[in-house]
Each structure stands twice: as C-alpha cells, then as structure tokens.
Amino acid sequence: MRVVLMILLGLVIGVLGTTQVMGVLAARNPMPKAVMTTMGYHMGELSHALKARQCDAAKIQHHLERLQSTATDIVPVFGIDEKSFTDKAGELQTHLQQTLQAAPTDCATLAAAIKPIGETCKSCHQQYR
Numbered sequence: 001m002r003v004v005l006m007i008l009l010g011l012v013i014g015v016l017g018t019t020q021v022m023g024v025l026a027a028r029n030p031m032p033k034a035v036m037t038t039m040g041y042h043m044g045e046l047s048h049a050l051k052a053r054q055c056d057a058a059k060i061q062h063h064l065e066r067l068q069s070t071a072t073d074i075v076p077v078f079g080i081d082e083k084s085f086t087d088k089a090g091e092l093q094t095h096l097q098q099t100l101q102a103a104p105t106d107c108a109t110l111a112a113a114i115k116p117i118g119e120t121c122k123s124c125h126q127q128y129r
C-alpha cells in the first residue's frame with residue numbers, strides 16, 4: 001500500500017512539475033520576437049540600401065524573399081485569433097508577394113514598393129504592439 005501511495009505521489013509531483021515548466025516555457029516563447037526581429041533586420045537592410053543608393057537587384061530580391069517567407073510565420077507563432085490581426089498579417093503577405101512579382105531592380109522602384117509594406121508593419125504595431 002505504501003509503495004502504491006509513493007508511486008502515486010511521484011506521479012502527481014511529476015505532472016505538477018511538468019505543467020509548471022511548460023508554463024514558464026510558454027511565457028518565454030521567443031518565437032514572436034524572433035519572427036519580428038528577422039523581419040526588422042531585412043526591412044533595415046532594404047532601407048540601408050535605399051539610403052546608400054545602392055540597390056542591387058539580387059540583394060533586394062533576397063531580402064524580399066526572406067520577408068515574405070518570415071511573414072507567413074506571424075499568425076501561427078503569435079496565436080492571436082483576432083480578425084484584425086490575421087487580416088493585417090495577410091495584407092503584409094499580399095504586399096510582399098506583389099513586390100516580389102514586380103521584382104524592383106533599382107532604388108526608385110524599391111522605394112515605391114517598400115512604402116505599403118512599411119505602412120502595414122506600422123498599422124499592426126499601432127494596434128497590437
């Protein structure tokens with residue numbers, strides 16, 4: 001009987017410990033920030049290129065592709081189930097898709113393309129950040 005009780009107690013402690021650890025891990029989920037930091041880096045590289053007037057077509061395409069694929073992680077990673085949030089994330093993906101298709105090759109077309117992208121970042125940040 002004592003052995004059975006000890007085993008049960010061990011199980012209960014184990015389960016409690018696991019849920020606690022999982023809670024701590026969830027609270028420290030680094031993914032939302034990681035996704036945003038990655039997008040911030042690529043947007044930063046694009047605006048540096050614009051400022052330096054060095055708009056290399058291959059580099060532009062690389063940063064746009066990274067932005068586009070990273071943006072698809074926003075909704076699954078943030079887990080914010082509000083229509084306005086998912087709409088804005090979708091809007092960002094649409095703008096990035098269109099920009100990639102337009103394939104800007106110089107600073108003037110890049111500047112025009114990047115504007116609606118930056119505005120979408122801003123509009124979601126104003127509401128959710």
Ligand code: HEC
Binds near residue numbers: 120
């Ligand atoms: C659908 C909503 C949404 C869109 C679109 C969005 N963001 Fe964010 N972003 C957030 C939220 C929410 C936070 C706050 C995250 C946190 O503090 O955990 C954030 C935070 C950030 C941060 C700060 C990260 C940190 O370490 O605190 C950066 C940088 C960033 N976003 C860049 C961007 C860029 C660049 C774009 C556009 C290409 C973008 N975001 C588009 C919702 C969005």
